Amino acid sequence: MQADTKKSNKDSDNLIPGATGDWEVVLGLEVHAQVNSNAKLFSGASTEFGGAPNSHVSLVDAAMPGMLPVINKECVAQAIRTGLGLKAGVNLRSTFDRKNYFYPDLPQGYQISQFKQPIVGEGEVEIEVDGDTKRVGIERLHLEQDAGKSIHDQHPDYSYVDLNRSGVALMEIVSRPDMRSSKEAQAYVTKLRTILRYLETCDGDMDKGNLRADVNVSVRKPGDELGTRCEIKNVNSIRFIGQAIEHEARRQIDIIENGGTIDQETRLFDPKTGKTRSMRSKEEAHDYRYFPDPDLLPLEFEQAYVDELAKGLPELPDEKKHRMMDEYGLSAYDAGVLVAERASANYFEDVVKGLDNAKRDGKSAANWVINELFGRLNKEGQDISDSPVSADQIARIVNMIGSGDISGKIAKDLFEIVWTEGGDPGEIVDKRGMKQVTDTGAIEKVVDEVIAANPDKVEAVKAKPTMIGFFVGQVMKASGGKANPKAVNDILKKKLGVE
Ligand code: MN
Numbered sequence: 179m180q181a182d183t184k185k186s187n188k189d190s191d192n193l194i195p196g197a198t199g200d201w202e203v204v205l206g207l208e209v210h211a212q213v214n215s216n217a218k219l220f221s222g223a224s225t226e227f228g229g230a231p232n233s234h235v236s237l238v239d240a241a242m243p244g245m246l247p248v249i250n251k252e253c254v255a256q257a258i259r260t261g262l263g264l265k266a267g268v269n270l271r272s273t274f275d276r277k278n279y280f281y282p283d284l285p286q287g288y289q290i291s292q293f294k295q296p297i298v299g300e301g302e303v304e305i306e307v308d309g310d311t312k313r314v315g316i317e318r319l320h321l322e323q324d325a326g327k328s329i330h331d332q333h334p335d336y337s338y339v340d341l342n343r344s345g346v347a348l349m350e351i352v353s354r355p356d357m358r359s360s361k362e363a364q365a366y367v368t369k370l371r372t373i374l375r376y377l378e379t380c381d382g383d384m385d386k387g388n389l390r391a392d393v394n395v396s397v398r399k400p401g402d403e404l405g406t407r408c409e410i411k412n413v414n415s416i417r418f419i420g421q422a423i424e425h426e427a428r429r430q431i432d433i434i435e436n437g438g439t440i441d442q443e444t445r446l447f448d449p450k451t452g453k454t455r456s457m458r459s460k461e462e463a464h465d466y467r468y469f470p471d472p473d474l475l476p477l478e479f480e481q482a483y484v485d486e487l488a489k490g491l492p493e494l495p496d497e498k499k500h501r502m503m504d505e506y507g508l509s510a511y512d513a514g515v516l517v518a519e520r521a522s523a524n525y526f527e528d529v530v531k532g533l534d535n536a537k538r539d540g541k542s543a544a545n546w547v548i549n550e551l552f553g554r555l556n557k558e559g560q561d562i563s564d565s566p567v568s569a570d571q572i573a574r575i576v577n578m579i580g581s582g583d584i585s586g587k588i589a590k591d592l593f594e595i596v597w598t599e600g601g602d603p604g605e606i607v608d609k610r611g612m613k614q615v616t617d618t619g620a621i622e623k624v625v626d627e628v629i630a631a632n633p634d635k636v637e638a639v640k641a642k643p644t645m646i647g648f649f650v651g652q653v654m655k656a657s658g659g660k661a662n663p664k665a666v667n668d669i670l671k672k673k674l675g676v677e
Contacts, residue, residue, distance in 0.1 A: 192359040193400065196431045202400045203427040204407075205363045205393065206355035209370060210348045211380040212324070212388040213256045219323050219347035220247030220290065227386055231329075231340040239345040241285035246473050253347040254477065256379040257297050257321050258487050260349055263377045263494055264316050266301025268484050272320075274474040277466045283326035283339050291350075293468045296320035297477060303353075303373070304496055305365040306514065314366050315354035324348050349380065355394065355404070360423035364416050367391055368518075372495050376520050390414045395426045397434070405430070406440040410447050410454055422447035426454050498523055506530060506540025515548050521562050522552070525569050532573025539580040546572055550593055571596050574603040587659045588612050616662045618669065621653070624661065625669050628652045636674065643676045 193200035218225055221238035238245045261268045275293040298319035305312050326344040330337045351370065357363045371389055374380040382389045391414075396407035408430070410422045425447075430440050444461075445454040493501070495517040502513040517523045529543050530536050536543075551572065555565060575592055578584045584592065584607060595606055607613055615621060628649060629636060639645040646667075653666045671677065 192362075194397075194427060194431065197435050200400065201397045201427070201431050203358060203360075203423065204355050204396045204398065204404060205357035205359075205423060206407075207353045207357070207363060207366060207394070208392040209351045209353075209367065210324075210390050210392070210412075211260075211351060211370075211374055211382070213253045213321075213347035213349055214379055214381060215250060215252045215256060215347055217250050217252070218345040219250055219253050219321065221250075221345055223345065225346050227388075229342055231338070232342065235341045235344065239285075239341055241287075247290065247471075249474065249477065250347065253321065254297070254479075255487055256347075257319060257349055258484055259377050259491060260351075260374065260379045261298030261301065261319055262484070262488050262491060263373050263379075264298070264301035264303060264319065264351070266316055266319065267299040269295060269297055269299055270479060270481060270484070271295065272297040272477045274321075274471045274477070275468045276471050277322075277468055279466060281325065281328075282337070283328045283341070283344070285326070285341065285344065289323050289325065290471055290474070291322035291468075292320035293463070295476075303366060303369055305362060305369050306510075307359070307361050307365050309510075312356075312362065314356045314362075317352045317354050319349055319351045322348050322350055355396075360420040360427075363393065363423055364420050367416055367419060369495075372518055376492055376494055384414050384416070387412075387414055391419055393419060393422060393426075395423055395430070396440070397427055397430045405434075406442050408440065408443055408445050408454075409460060410445050411457065413447050415449075418447055418449055421449075421452050422454055425452060429454065492520075495523075502526075502540075502544075506536055506544065508541060508544050512541075512544045512548060515552075516544065519562070522547075525562055525565070528569030529573045529576070532570045532577075533580075534577045535580060539576050542579060543572065543576045546576055546593075550590070554597065566598075566600070567593070567596050571603055578603065578607060582616060582662060583607065583613055585614050585659060585661075585663065588614065611660075613660065614662050615657055615660050616665055618665055621657070621661050621665050622669055622673075624653050624656050625649075625666070625673055628656060629673060639674055639676060646670055646674065646676055649674070 193202055215225060217223065218239060221236040223236040223239055224234045226234060238247055258268050272292055272295045274290050276288040277291045277293070278288040280287060296318045301316035302313045303316060305314055324343045324346040326339055326341040328337055328339055332338055353366065357366060371382040375382045380389060384390065390412045393410045393413055394407045395410065396405040398405040408426060410426060413419050413422050426445070433440060442460040444457045446457045447454050499513040499517045502508045502516065503510060516526045526544065526547050529547060530540060533539050533543060551565065551567060555562060575589055575596070579586055579589050592603055592606060592612060596603055635645065635648060639649065649670050650663065650666055653670065654661055654663065
């Protein structure tokens with residue numbers, strides 16, 4: 179992509195109009211991502227989703243007196259991998275602190291978290307909005323325990339507590355307040371999720387609450403100091419993040435424009451009303467009385483250990499995207515669509531492996547995967563992993579288009595046959611006589627017939643050369659779509675004397 183052809187992405191493009199002029203919304207996100215790990219952060223209990231209530235609870239998770247937490251090494255490795263994937267500095271020494279608060283689903287009376295010295299420091303995530311690239315700063319990533327779950331809707335008089343989640347490892351990923359629109363915030367969470375899924379450090383399943391965002395929203399007049407922010411807790415879908423921000427920014431603007439001030443508070447987004455509502459007045463860090471957890475030693479490791487983990491990382495979406503653009507000539511958009519999920523990127527790379535000429539046909543292959551295959555899978559509600567058409571079959575179809583054996587139109591019929599009946603695309607083409615006619619003698623014969631049948635149009639095309647399209651259409655029709663369109667064009671031009 180050339181820098182000079184890019185649209186400018188100025189923060190001023192995102193301003194929200196108000197009665198007193200334009201407003202700027204300032205957004206920072208704290209994303210809680212559940213670590214992919216079989217066991218919890220400080221106990222051996224299972225992290226499996228959906229067990230009977232309180233069936234995955236060790237004595238540590240239930241905070242029985244005298245139990246001691248023991249760090250799960252795999253969770254530490256996952257946090258380091260994630261830090262590397264966020265191009266962040268990994269701290270060779272970090273510490274665990276107790277964050278004290280009372281809630282029935284928190285049996286310890288505190289959450290073990292990292293406050294002063296997190297395991298991962300500053301990094302960044304590259305996002306793209308409307309074709310423009312922007313970097314969102316990462317302030318830190320720290321490890322902490324999840325709490326249990328309170329269940330209020332089972333009985334009119336009682337609340338229940340399920341501790342299956344208690345002690346599950348979370349990575350809290352804190353961004354800088356670098357985002358200026360709901361679109362940017364959505365792009366950030368989407369990209370972060372993609373990176374985590376590539377790294378296999380979090381499955382990103384927002385429906386199960388395995389990735390959820392606390393969204394900090396404030397508004398100001400451009401150039402002013404930061405306004406007072408409200409934090410919208412635990413938003414668990416990309417769409418809701420957008421709705422929550424839109425609503426919250428407008429609410430704050432209306433309050434200020436009517437002479438009020440914003441109270442710093444924690445709010446909840448209600449998907450049913452599309453509105454945010456107050457949950458509690460926001461607490462400051464000192465309210466939690468953080469102090470170092472005396473049961474846990476500082477977390478220390480060697481640089482060599484970090485380097486070893488770095489070697490095992492997969493190619494990440496941004497790198498993959500740029501490589502696909504360089505190697506196969508894909509557009510930024512197409513490459514972006516393909517790398518959004520690791521499975522679709524892998525599928526496409528398998529298609530490329532089957533191409534006779536990847537440089538020539540890479541772009542065509544991307545079109546086929548994105549438009550025909552993804553389009554069809556979407557329509558059928560199927561996942562790429564259940565695709566009835568294999569990467570190899572797509573490659574064979576694309577090869578035949580590239581070599582001129584079949585036309586693009588015939589290829590669509592062929593795709594349909596492969597989708598419903600399976601089989602080798604080359605054999606299907608041979609058996610059903612779908613090969614493109616490039617034999618000029620055969621095409622000439624059809625052209626002569628069409629010209630003879632339309633003497634009036636022959637006069638018209640001499641006056642108006644664009645009329646040649648009529649003849650092309652007739653010849654293609656007469657050949658059952660199998661005539662090579664370029665040959666048809668050339669022969670028609672010659673015979674009709676049109677340039
Ligand atoms: Mn947290």
